[in-house]
Structure formats: C-alpha cells, structure tokens
Amino acid sequence: MLAFLIPREGPYEIVAEAATGSQAMDRWREFKPDLVVVDLLLPGMSGVELVRRLRSEAKDLRMLVYSGTASKDLIAEAMLEHPDGFVHKEDTLDVLREALRAVAAGSAYFTPMAKDSVRNATSQRLSKLTNRERSIVQFVAEGCGNKEIAARLSLSIKTVEGHRASIAEKLDIHDVATLTRFAIRQGMVSIE
Numbered sequence: 001m002l003a004f005l006i007p008r009e010g011p012y013e014i015v016a017e018a019a020t021g022s023q024a025m026d027r028w029r030e031f032k033p034d035l036v037v038v039d040l041l042l043p044g045m046s047g048v049e050l051v052r053r054l055r056s057e058a059k060d061l062r063m064l065v066y067s068g069t070a071s072k073d074l075i076a077e078a079m080l081e082h083p084d085g086f087v088h089k090e091d092t093l094d095v096l097r098e099a100l101r102a103v104a105a106g107s108a109y110f111t112p113m114a115k116d117s118v119r120n121a122t123s124q125r126l127s128k129l130t131n132r133e134r135s136i137v138q139f140v141a142e143g144c145g146n147k148e149i150a151a152r153l154s155l156s157i158k159t160v161e162g163h164r165a166s167i168a169e170k171l172d173i174h175d176v177a178t179l180t181r182f183a184i185r186q187g188m189v190s191i192e
Helices: 001-010 021-031 047-059 070-077 093-104 114-126 130-140 144-151 159-172 178-186
Strands: 035-038 062-067 085-088
Touching: 001 093, 021 035, 021 047, 035 047, 035 093, 047 070, 062 070, 062 093, 070 085, 070 114, 085 093, 085 114, 085 178, 130 144, 130 159, 130 178, 144 159, 159 178
Parallel strands: 035 062, 062 085
Antiparallel strands: none
C-alpha cells in the first residue's frame, strides 16, 4: 500500500522495498535512499534493530517509523534509537502524509501515542534509580566531573564511578550527552 501511496503524496520516488529487516539493510546499502519508512514488526531482524543499525551507519538518514504494534514498550524502545518520526497505522492517512512531508523536509513528527510511550518508559527507567543515583545524574547533566561530584556529595571518586556504572546499566545510557538529554526531558535540570 505504501509503495502505491507514497509517490502520489509528493515528490517521492520509491527506490526499493523490503519484506525483512536484513533485506532492508541490504536495500539501504545498495540504493542509499534519503528517507526510510520502517515497520517495527519485521521477520528476522526487528524494526528496532533495523533503526539502530541504520542510525549507526548513517547518522543523517531520515527515518519514519510506521507501525501497527500495540506494544508501548516496543514503541518506546524504537524511539530510543532516534527515528525522525513515528506514525501508528491506526492514525489517519492525513497524519501519515503530514509525517512524510515533515520528516522528508528535515523536521521531526511524532504522534501522541509515540510521545506517551516514551514518557511512560522514561518514567519507569527513572524509577529504577536510587536517590543518590538521581543526584549524580543531575550533577553529570550540569557538567560536573567525577571529582567534583565526589566532593559535593562527600563520596570517594571510586564510589561515584560505581554509581555512574550502575546508572549506565539501569538506564542503558552510556554517554554524557544522552544522559544530559534524558535529565532535561525528566525535568532534573533546566536549559538556560
């Protein structure tokens, strides 16, 4: 249906189609399209893994997730891989058209279902942290290093390093920039 619809919706040309995640990777490598529309429910390689691999190989590739999954956890997992948009298959055709235009033009487009799934998932992830770990996340997001955090909290540097390792494992966030974005989204720090 999408292959029929998309070329009629604007200046789009379908350069390839794929039925599986691994086939999609092969087609992407062969044709290098500017925009990829991905379903999350794919045989073989999941749509989440496909988005992850595409994003790691092509940081600037525009990706729109178009899926019918009812799993909010799966949607949240996909959103953590930073697609440029998400539309549920139950959304109207007008929503899909709008999302295609926005993502193709370099903007982001996420339906309320995607936003709610991420909000719920990040709240659940935050609830895994102890109060001490939350304090450390806030300090990291404010630009403090381990030595400064240790001094402020009257801890050893090794203890702070242990807490940071625990935070990385619990949140599955392994770099300062992503942790900072997470803290901002959670309202733990403000942007000035």
